[in-house]
Amino acid sequence: MIRSLLLNFVVASILGFSPLDAQSLPVREHTLKNGMKVLLVERHDEPTIACGWVAKVGSVNERPGITGLAHIFEHMMFKGTKSIGTKDAARDMEINDMQDKIQAEIRAEMSLLREKQRRGEIKNMMDPSVRTPRLQELLDEFDKLVKEQRELIVKDELWKIYQTAGATNLNASTSSDRTFYIIQIPSNKLELWALMESDRLINPVFREFYSERSVILEERRQTLESRPDGLIDEAFDAMVWMASPYQWEVIGWPSDITHMTRESANEFFATYYAPNNITAILVGDFKSDAAIALMEKYFERIPANPKGVPEITTEEPRQPAQQRMIAKAETQPNINITFKTVPSVHKDAPALTALASILTGAPTSRFAGGAARPSGRLGKALVLEQKLATLTATYAYGRKYEGTFIVYATPVPDQSPDALEPVIFGEIQKIARDGVTDQELTRAKNAALMVFYMQQENNQGLRNTLAAAEAAGTYKDFLEIPNKLQAVTKEDVQRVAQEYLVEERSNVLLTTRPGAPSPSQPQEVN
Amino acid sequence: MFGRIALSLVIGFSSLTWLAGQALPDRPEKLTYPPLVFQVPKAKDYSAKLKNNIPVYISDDDAIAPIVNLAIHWRGGKYMEPEGKEGLANIFGAQISQGGSLKMDIAKQEDRLEDLAANISSRCGDASGSISMRCMEKDFKEVFEMMIDSLAQPAFAQDRLDIAKRSAREEMEQLNDSVVSIAQYLIPQLMMGENHFMAKRPTTASIDSITREDLQAFHERVMHPSNFVVSISGNFNKKMVMDRLNATIGAMRPRKGSEPSPKPPAPDFARKPGIYIADKTNAPQSMIMWALPGMRRSDDDWYAATLMNFILGGGSFTSKLMKKIRSDEGLTYGIYSFLTEGAYWTGDVMGYSQTSNNTVAYLLRxxxxxxxxxxxxxxxxxxxxxxxxxxxxxxxSRWGKMAAVNTFASEAIAGWPEDWWVNYREKIQAVTPADVQRMARRLLDMEKIILVVVGEADKIEAGDHDRPGLLKDVLPLPMQRLPLRDPNTGKPM
Known part of the structure; x- marks a missing residue:
């Protein structure tokens, strides 16, 4: 996210549901001449519109060397355009060019340091005390250009224009599969949104590119490294995925962030931010015909990318053996068992969702400010009966190209997390062997249907849900959820347990506190 | 009748007046907008009273799916915990709905809720708590019955209490795991004093000592009709819902000798302004938090203070702190300031940011x-x-129908006047630059600041290679290192 939601004192509203189901959710679809898709849902309860557009690009489109690049756009896209964000567009461009030249020279100096680091002659090439005189000179020169440019910059003008117009919740977020730009506007300001968003798609200027890398490094420290288990999560993902680009975090490796260039950003933008790779979504108080006319007027000026985007062809090979990670961290001890499954749009995904619910209860049964209700087979076995765990949770998490099924549990105090592992595998094997009951399946379907309603409960939530569906496939995948759920049988659930939740597809992470005894070797599971 | 939000919207885009072929504006100033007229919803249009005067805020809408959300809020919380029972309010808050009722044991209730895909949850915080439910309209009576029984006759099942106590201990052990959690427990101690309820934390001993009888005693203190406020939204038969409410908590009478919850006690503590540093080994980043004395929302200057705060650090990317420290200098992912409303005593002007240990001093300068x-x-x-x-x-955008009901209920619990928001926009419009400057002078008195920094202390104090300057030179205030607290005892480590 471009901005942190930490300590933002947002009062969660207790909202109702809209009268929508698969048949009646009135999504209107329209495609512009340049291939940009527009989804519109009219709702006239409140004088606002939840607006957004999703570019189907994320960290999955990166490779080693440019990890973190997809995410930098959610920062750079707020830096303005040719006409917004500067007092002197011509000079501004000149300074950008000069900055790029100096950065190229800086990179050459850094290469020398990298070589010394590789040979062990210096410890850390980023340490200021190892800079060469030439590097220091270049950095000072660069600093001067930054200062000169700062005089011309109209700081965060895009934010200011929106804020003055009464817009709220301006933000952007990046995941492995999509980058999403959102805002909520008063219902009379739709033309402002169309102008601003089309302008930043056709005329973006990535000002302050190099200094923004420091912001992103701080973001990485705050949201990943400072989290007690952040670095372990990152290492675990890297272990889980052998070939898939899901192996690195969206924020990227620090050394890649540090060496990102504006040239590589421009190239990436030209490929992935073309209108034929974008869906815009409007939910709220507008008239669809007028809104479509506005979209045509402003967005059709953006040229399509006739080449389209490169396809992701790397498939995750079938994992040949269980993988394990034993971690020590100052965090709540826990066990995480991650099985590799299928993409979110795969035909087996609804049965996996039902299976998750059968193992640890409906997603609606999680309490704010307390432990989750101990329900489902694992909640009952681990928390209530054997009293080994305080919490159990399961996520059937399908991404665009691959999926995982994650079982997570926290042991009671003074209990090692590895004691939970045979119970978890045991409960899974019972389902694989004996199947589930009608009542369990009905509950799982009801729970999933409730989630389906909850995702439509307010304009912003519905917009976000439609965007996620578009990024992974099409919004119709979302609309079809109730029918697909209805079709799931007990045999389906048993089959997916047999097929995906097997030891060789699993990755086990055991985390204990430093000083606590190490978890023992995995026990034999029957 | 309960009115709807009176809003008249002039929906424009007046038949595509900007004709095709016309050049696009290059700047937003060139756009014109149809007017948008909005009237603030009035609390009285949404409120009703039960027979015993418990206020109800209610919003129904035929256009919404057949789902009901209902919450019963109460005054009373952590400040009513007996000495040595720290953690009781929190556990009580969850156990109201997780411990079953005298009419139905919790395992059976949970099974039934899962059948219906319904939910009952509850919580209790510093000053108030609530129990809430969500279900399909057709299941309202059954779920409401379970919720009301849990509230009125909780069973506080022993095995569930044991689970809650284990969870509380586990949570306690995470106290020093992150720089954020450390700063969050240190700053109330420095603002309100260690003996004030806002600064007190549970200990292993206090959690171990909590019994069912403690939960029952706490429950008796909270169960007074004057403590309650109800909020409802969704699609439902209003008469039926009001009848059920009137037949249950609307028929509640105070028990003999019982009193409404007292007001949370104001801190009685002389703050010692200064720079406080707590050492967290191997922290990649420091957490900075600060507090300055502020005001209550009832202060005439509240609106000017709100604007001053927005300009300083409340306005996200357009704020002065964010522009300088994130955007120009790249020192942080975010820096924010905010005002606390002071529902029970004078509020504060607070702020926070995270940055690398060596850049703390420069950021603060x-x-x-x-x-x-x-x-x-x-x-x-x-x-x-x-x-x-x-x-x-x-x-x-603050006033969606559901948001309105929730706002009214939470304001009623905190005791703010019902129609405080009605002339909010006029009051904001009346603020002048001189008012903002006056507020900066009143509220940003650096001699009164409490500044807490948690991270690698030596690096924090030394400052940065490229941007020299020591932490102790940032402000002419005493600088002091604070020990972390033992998670189990709360004693200095």
Whole structure:
């Protein structure tokens, strides 16, 4: 996210549901001449519109060397355009060019340091005390250009224009599969949104590119490294995925962030931010015909990318053996068992969702400010009966190209997390062997249907849900959820347990506190 | 009758007046907008009273799916915990709905809720708590019955209490795991004193000592009709819902000798302004938090203070702190300030940021300079006007129908006047640059600041290679290292 939601004192509203189901959710679809898709849902309860557009690009489109690049756009896209964000567009461009030249020279100096680091002659090439005189000179020169440019910059003008117009919740977020730009506007300001968003798609200027890398490094420290288990999560993902680009975090490796260039950003933008790779979504108080006319007027000026985007062809090979990670961290001890499954749009995904619910209860049964209700087979076995765990949770998490099924549990105090592992595998094997009951399946379907309603409960939530569906496939995948759920049988659930939740597809992470005894070797599971 | 939000919207795009072929504007100033007229919903249009005067805020809408959300809120919380029972309010809050009722044991209730895909949950915090439910309209009576029984006759099942106590202990052990959690427990101690309820934390001993009888005693203290406020939204038969409410908590009478919850006690503590550092080994980043004495929302200057705060650090990317420290200098992912409303005693002007250990001193020097600038130079009128315009234009987005009901209920619990928001926009519009400057001078008095920094202490104090300057030179205030607290005893480590 471009901005942190930490300590933002947002009062969660207790909202109702809209009268929508698969048949009646009135999504209107329209495609512009340049291939940009527009989804519109009219709702006239409140004088606002939840607006957004999703570019189907994320960290999955990166490779080693440019990890973190997809995410930098959610920062750079707020830096303005040719006409917004500067007092002197011509000079501004000149300074950008000069900055790029100096950065190229800086990179050459850094290469020398990298070589010394590789040979062990210096410890850390980023340490200021190892800079060469030439590097220091270049950095000072660069600093001067930054200062000169700062005089011309109209700081965060895009934010200011929106804020003055009464817009709220301006933000952007990046995941492995999509980058999403959102805002909520008063219902009379739709033309402002169309102008601003089309302008930043056709005329973006990535000002302050190099200094923004420091912001992103701080973001990485705050949201990943400072989290007690952040670095372990990152290492675990890297272990889980052998070939898939899901192996690195969206924020990227620090050394890649540090060496990102504006040239590589421009190239990436030209490929992935073309209108034929974008869906815009409007939910709220507008008239669809007028809104479509506005979209045509402003967005059709953006040229399509006739080449389209490169396809992701790397498939995750079938994992040949269980993988394990034993971690020590100052965090709540826990066990995480991650099985590799299928993409979110795969035909087996609804049965996996039902299976998750059968193992640890409906997603609606999680309490704010307390432990989750101990329900489902694992909640009952681990928390209530054997009293080994305080919490159990399961996520059937399908991404665009691959999926995982994650079982997570926290042991009671003074209990090692590895004691939970045979119970978890045991409960899974019972389902694989004996199947589930009608009542369990009905509950799982009801729970999933409730989630389906909850995702439509307010304009912003519905917009976000439609965007996620578009990024992974099409919004119709979302609309079809109730029918697909209805079709799931007990045999389906048993089959997916047999097929995906097997030891060789699993990755086990055991985390204990430093000083606590190490978890023992995995026990034999029957 | 309960009215709807009176809003008249002039929906424009007046038949595509900008004709095709016309050149696009290159700047937003060239656009014109149809007017948007919005009237603030009035609490009285949404409120009703039960027979025993418990207020109900209610919003129904035929256009919404057949789902009901209902919450019963109460005054009373952590401040009513007996000495040595720290953690009781929190556990009580969850166990109201997780411990079953005398009419139905919890395992059976949970099974039934899962059948219906319904939910009952509850919580209790510093000053108030609530129990809430969500279900399909057709299941309302059954789920409501379970919820009301849990509230009125909780069973506090022993095995569930044991689970809650284990969870509380586990949570306690995470106290020193992150720089954020450390700063969050240190700053209330310095603001309110260690003996004030806001600064007290559970210990292993206090959690171990909590019994079912403690939960029952706490429950008796909370169960007074004057403590309650109800909020409902969704699609439902209003008469039926009001009848059920009236037949249950609407028929509740105070038990003999019982009293409504007292007001949370104000801190009685002399703050010692200063720079406080707590060492967290191997922290990649420091957490910085600060607090300055503020005001209550009832203060005439609240609106001017709100604007001053927005300009300083409340306005996200357009704030002065964010522009300078994130955007210009790249020192942080975010820096924010905010006002606390002071529902029960004077509020504060607070702020926070995270940055690398070595850049803490430089970041703070820049932040202090921004605050001083607001005191010394009045903000240009045009700049203030854009901030006011934004607050006024975005005002309607606070008032979705459901949001309105929730706002009214939470304001009633905290004791704010019902129609406080009605003239909010006019009051904001009336603020002048001189008012903002006056607020900066009143509220940003660096001699009164409490500044907490948690991270690698030696690096924090030493400052940065490229941006020299020591932490102790940031402000002429005493600098002190604070020990972390033992998670189990709360004693200094």
């Amino acid at each position: 820049l932040a202090v300079a921004e605050m001083e600038a607001l005191k010394n130079t009045p903000i240009p009128d045009a700049e203030l006007q854009t901030v006011k315009d934004g607050m006024i234009e975005s005002f309607p």
